[in-house]
């Protein structure tokens with residue numbers, strides 16, 4: 001690690017006028033992490049030989065998938081070009097780009113005064129660029145528009161500079177052009193941050209108030225909390241209080257990241273850094289909460305705190321039932337680092353013991369599943385993801401349904417489902433196919449704007465349930481990969497929703513129950529029943545497979561009876577061959593699950609639950 005030069009002020013004694021807090025917002029793959037890497041190099045906080053790609057993305061999955069999940073903050077000293085004595089402190093906050101993590105993005109933005117709006121010069125503005133830009137505008141941030149990847153032969157800087165200038169309301173000449181890959185223009189960008197982004201304003205002598213914008217579990221140090229100090233100062237060894245819960249902790253360590261952790265005496269007005277208190281669970285140090293001193297602390301919290309709310313639920317079951325304790329342990333561990341992950345034990349007649357797990361969205365679900373399988377070596381089976389429904393009965397009682405098999409029986413007055421406002425950006429030639437897709441997904445058109453002659457922004461209200469199932473894949477395939485999507489929850493609507501049950505020989509198979517729109521119920525029933533008929537072997541008796549809404553059967557197939565005699569073909573005397581066949585049959589039986597009186601091979605569950613076109617388009621392993 002390079003030594004911090006003497007001209008760089010201590011985090012507790014920096015003049016706020018010299019601090020610039022900024023973040024980079026960009027659509028996925030537009031080059032945010034690469035740009036951050038270049039900034040680390042250019043400001044000298046990471047030496048050339050220590051540099052590795054995507055320095056700030058710590059999680060293996062992040063690095064492999066090239067996505068940023070957890071935000072981080074880095075303190076970068078920078079003297080503007082031509083003014084070497086005037087060292088400023090740039091605190092760069094790396095934000096996650098994906099829709100599932102919008103709340104984290106909005107907290108990171110609230111810790112900044114300015115933002116670099118980074119757009120790929122070969123792609124132009126995308127849906128997440130817009131969504132994040134609107135968030136930045138709501139937070140009154142200074143926006144620095146930047147085109148990246150100008151080294152690419154396919155780059156069209158003139159065209160997209162104009163598009164970007166129209167969007168943020170500036171002159172196309174004010175749009176900076178950089179290549180995060182080669183480093184061209186990155187020094188000019190840092191100069192612009194110093195020149196344009198205002199320094200933080202806070203009251204030095206007021207009681208300390210700092211906002212938590214990230215919280216990460218580290219197996220050696222416990223929870224590391226990232227904060228931005230608004231007023232006053234937090235000092236090493238003092239006792240601090242979390243304002244949402246009133247819990248107090250000793251501040252064991254406080255410091256900044258450059259980009260490795262570096263302890264300090266304290267953090268002053270406008271500074272960004274980390275705290276360590278020894279707590280072991282990120283839920284005790286929640287994003288959005290306000291930290292103050294225990295003694296003479298602040299009385300009013302900073303606004304903006306909210307609990308993360310799971311939007312999508314799925315049942316997770318170990319393939320091998322004896323792995324259940326390991327699954328519980330793994331979820332406990334992941335929850336230490338993820339305040340948004342919720343779960344409770346659940347049993348399924350078909351799948352055994354497992355957990356109903358709540359996620360922020362589909363990416364979150366994928367990441368958690370992958371970590372369970374990869375980091376903890378678990379083989380899992382996941383039920384089709386579903387959203388949360390609110391069911392109001394005729395007698396006025398209400399049920400919150402996170403698992404389709406718990407959909408209440410009896411007289412239902414209304415069923416409410418969550419809806420989102422979706423923003424889709426695409427070339428104009430795809431308007432027709434996009435609208436068609438949104439209509440079939442029960443969308444309501446909100447409006448449409450042309451960003452330029454050949455690019456359009458289309459806004460729809462869509463039920464979340466229609467988006468969590470393969471909507472994005474469909475959108476991509478209908479637009480040859482050109483469309484981008486962003487969405488935000490906007491409440492709920494009443495809908496004609498019904499529960500479809502699948503019955504095997506008269507017994508409900510809970511894992512296959514689904515809540516669908518009544519117009520889609522028949523298709524779902526027919527598809528699942530046909531699929532199961534293919535997958536379930538004949539039994540000693542005739543087995544009807546039915547799809548039903550309440551007591552009304554909407555689809556039926558029958559598996560004919562057969563007494564499976566594996567020895568039938570082996571007349572004659574080869575006893576060793578007979579034994580082998582019997583052994584094989586016994587082996588096969590171990591992997592059978594009993595559903596009522598019917599033996600179902602585990603593979604049948606996996607096949608149905610993991611194919612995209614089956615359980616309402618349930619996402620499975622890719």
Ligand SMILES: Nc1nc2c(ncn2[C@@H]2O[C@H](COP(=O)(O)OP(=O)(O)OP(=O)(O)O)[C@@H](O)[C@H]2O)c(=O)[nH]1
Pocket residue numbers: 026027028029030031032033034035066067068097148149150151152178179180181182
């Ligand atoms: N040619 C060229 N490629 C670039 C440039 N900047 C980034 N890339 C490439 O673009 C891809 C995406 O870059 P990342 O930095 O991972 O993008 P990101 O925006 O951080 O992506 P997320 O973390 O997923 O949001 C990588 O393959 C980079 O090597 C550039 O200036 N020129």
